[in-house]
Amino acid sequence: MSLERLDIRGVRNLSAQSLRDLRQVNVFFGVNGSGKTSLLESIHLLGLARSFRTAHIKSVISHGQNDCTVYGEIAREQGPVVSVGVRRERDGNLDARVAGTPVKARAELAQVMPLQLVHADSFGILTGAPIERRQFLDWGVFHVEHQFLAAWQHFQKAIKQRNSLLRHGKINEYLLRPWDEQLAVAGEQIDASRAAYLTALKPVFEQFLQQLSPHLQDVELRYRRGWDRDLALVEALEQSRTADVQQGYTHIGPQRADIRVVFEGKPAADNLSRGQLKLVICALKLAAGELLQLAGHGPCIYLVDDLTAELDIEHCRQVATMLGEMQVQQFVTCIQRKDVEAIWRDIDPSSTAMFHVEHGDIQRLPAE
Secondary structure: OEEEEEEEEOEOOOOOEEEOOOOOEEEEEOOOOOOHHHHHHHHHHHHHOOOOOOOOHHHHEOOOOOEEEEEEEEEOOOOOOEEEEEEEEOOOOEEEEEOOEEOOOHHHHHHHOOEEEEOHHHHHHHHOOHHHHHHHHHHHHHHHOOOHHHHHHHHHHHHHHHHHHHHHOOOOHHHHHHHHHHHHHHHHHHHHHHHHHHHHHHHHHHHHHHHHOHHHOOEEEEEEOOOOOOOOHHHHHHHHHHHHHHHOOOOOOHHHOEEEEEEOOEEHHHHOOHHHHHHHHHHHHHHHHHHHHHOOOOOOEEEEOOOOOOOOHHHHHHHHHHHHHHOOEEEEEEOOHHHHHHHOOOOOHHHEEEEEEEOOEEEEOOOO
């Protein structure tokens, strides 16, 4: 799968753009503030109908514009080219279409064009709150386990109703019990899917990390499901009921799950340098994409913002080589052209497109 055409209108400081004949490796270089990250943000909008930089769509839309629009054409290994279009308005309204047909759920977009993102905020997987690690985990589970989305939606409905009852207080167990049972069924399904996915991910992650840095071979992923591992979720909810009623929310369950990333038994975030942390992040993202292909779901598209930040040229080359071996499409940004030439020096020019970004304008460089 690859994005062959990309049209952008009304996104931040970018002028209207129409990029055709996109390649496996698409590199955008230019000074900070030129619009490189906005280009990646546009692709993210196309795939998920939201930005990875802000939750406020108003900030994404160009000054003086009422909306922004991103249109793409996606080539698949089998079947015809699929058109995808996303328009976001300042008031938050969304108009998304796949092959000309309106889609109501963002999950439908995500299935059409799976994305993996590596950027400055990706460090949150290691240094941020548990929700960031759950989102990384659930991305993979969503794409390889078709039943996961239904279980997750069922769980969200059940916990919303349960928490609503808890906030009102003065309730008895007979009111909570039906929601406990529904929450427990969906929660156990979510946990089983997450645990199975992480079991499959670990050896792939370890292989990539070993290639990137043999010194990090002691990095380990540990899964915490969000409640006592010796109890069924319905039992844990019953034991937690008094505290839940007193404090007005559900304390335990898959919404409290986490992945611990440890190095030599200690939190990796506290014991590794920024460069080493970025290698761990790259290995996690590479492993997630590889597992998607191993599961028979085809490749995802990688968005890599400022690859050279925290990494030396040699490690950048290693990441670029691994992405090339996976045969995934890449949209990568960096600041200087000399970095582009150093990192991708051995790549077949026919599979690479180079773009210079300046003051919101994107210019394709002639093939050498």
